[in-house]
Amino acid sequence: MAYELLKGLRVVEGASFIAAPSCGLHLLQMGAEVIRFDPIGGGPDFARWPLSPGGDSLYWEGLNKGKKSIALDLGRPEGRELAQRLAAAPGEGGGLFLTNYPVDGFLAHARLAALRPDLISLRVMGWADGRTAVDYTVNAALGVPLMTGPADLPDEQPVNHVLPAWDLMTGAYAAFVLLAAERRRQATGQGQEIRLPLADVALASLGHIGQIAEVLVGGADRPRYGNDLFGAxxxxxxxxxxxxxxxxxxxxxxxxxxxxxxxxxxxxxxxxxxxxxxxxxxxxxxxxxxxxxxxxxxxxxxxxxxxxxxxxxxxxxxxxxxYRTTLQALNDPQILPPDSPLFSTIEHRSGHSYPTPGAAAELPGLVRQPPGTAPRLGQHTDEVLAEVLGLASGEIGQLHDAGVVEQS
Incomplete structure (x- = not known):
């Protein structure tokens, strides 16, 4: 599980890939309940690499540990209606919705706020105008790969970075903004739509560290410097x-x-x-x-x-x-000590046991609990329908019979 600083908050997550699910993971590791809904059979990141030898996504397993899972047929009106009701479900700590679905559509903020006026929805986007983007395309558009790599590379040859920095930063920033909006709601009772484009996080970050000013004031792009540390x-x-x-x-x-x-x-x-x-x-x-x-x-x-x-x-x-390989680093007891409070050896849904990180922050005086495991797809469907939406067992049975929901 996690620390319990956010105990009592319920976050509903309808999202895929890194940024939005990592936001949900950060909130969960501080004590929030996170309920993730996915299409029956899994969303676009359910089988994303890296994979275990048995074909399970270690990526999905890592980003969703500790979350609850409900599987819905989002291609049908009944499934979409359940997703809407779940995002806007009543409860003092509820009404927090995290997604990367399009601005317009069945999960638009206005549709959900009609069900719960104080709803806070945070939508991770690619570009502010609605165009899609991922970390690699944002970097390409902003010139980062042309600053990266050996100094003797041709000017036009890009070098992509392996770390999805903007995805990870957006996930962390999303958790911060969502909690800021929740604090405002406590004071005013007002909900809030939040749109957080990946590209805006990248642009703001480059601006914060002077790289936008460097180019505009100097009138030229920064050249490649290979492995030299810029400015020192x-x-x-x-x-x-x-x-x-x-x-x-x-x-x-x-x-x-x-x-x-x-x-x-x-x-x-x-x-x-x-x-x-x-x-x-x-x-x-x-x-x-x-x-x-x-x-x-x-x-x-x-x-x-x-x-x-x-x-x-x-x-x-x-x-x-x-300089070491990742495998060499993980075999170094200084990097991954057996008694590290950050890691616990957990047996996961893939059938593999390995050191698994919990919350990264250390809060002296508070107990950091071992991380949970990622759920089986739809593992908590019946529980969520009953406890969050208040459906009777007969209603839940009818949804199963109609193929609108699935319980693993």
Missing amino acids: FGRDFRLAGGERIMVAAITRRQWSGLLEALGLTEAVAALERDLGVRFDKDEGERFRHREQLLPLVEAAMAARTQAQLAPLFDRLGVCWAP
Whole structure:
């Protein structure tokens, strides 16, 4: 389950892919009840990769753990009506609806608010004008893949990023906005429609970190810098034993610790005198003069092993990490300790047991419960129809007989 900070809130989720379901997961892990409805047989992400050896979606299993599931025939008016009633079901902590269905249609806010005026609906979108988008297409439209990759790539050759950053950020931001609207409803009794386009989260994020201003004020796109850390000193280095590590020297302590560990304090001081700069006081100067600094650092790194540098780096406050595969990382007890409060080994619906994360935040004084498992599709259909919509057993039976709902 989760912490219980949001105990008493009921969120209904009619959504697929990453952004909206991850929002529901964040809320659940803080104690909200999350009821997910899907088409009978599963929605468009029910079998999405990665898959278990048996063909179950590990993706769906991870994003929906702990949620309740109801399966509806959304192609029929009766199924769509049940989805509407569920989203707008009565109850003090209810009336919170999370979706990525289109603005217009049977789940439009106006249709649902007619059933419950204080309804809060949060709709994750692609673009604000209704066009569809996913993380990869948003990045392509905003120029991110043309800033990514080796510096010697042709200007027109994009490099896509493997991490769906905007999806994940949108899910987290959606949870924040939904709770902000719920706080307003407590004070005013008013519902709210919230539209949250993936592209707007991306644009706002680039603006927050100065990248929009950089391009518009400077009048040019940022070029590729390969693995160099933009605006400070950092990149990958190969060591004497063949290992490759990433080093980032942003703060003064990280920079001075790196020089001390590599025995470069005097050599870099001489370079500063020649150039008339102070690398310790201005991280930007380290980036600006990286072509002069890199040969010194590369030679010092190439003469030392990771076993030699690791204790020095850690003692001197150097920010660094070895390059490893994900499998190597997960076998490192420092990364995934057996007693980690974040992870619990859970047996999942796929039949596999593996370390499973719960809520990422640590709240001292409160108990973080082990995460749940993803439900079987339609596992809670009868329970939800009875407890949330108040249907009698005979009514539920008729819906089953008509094929409008399904219970796994």
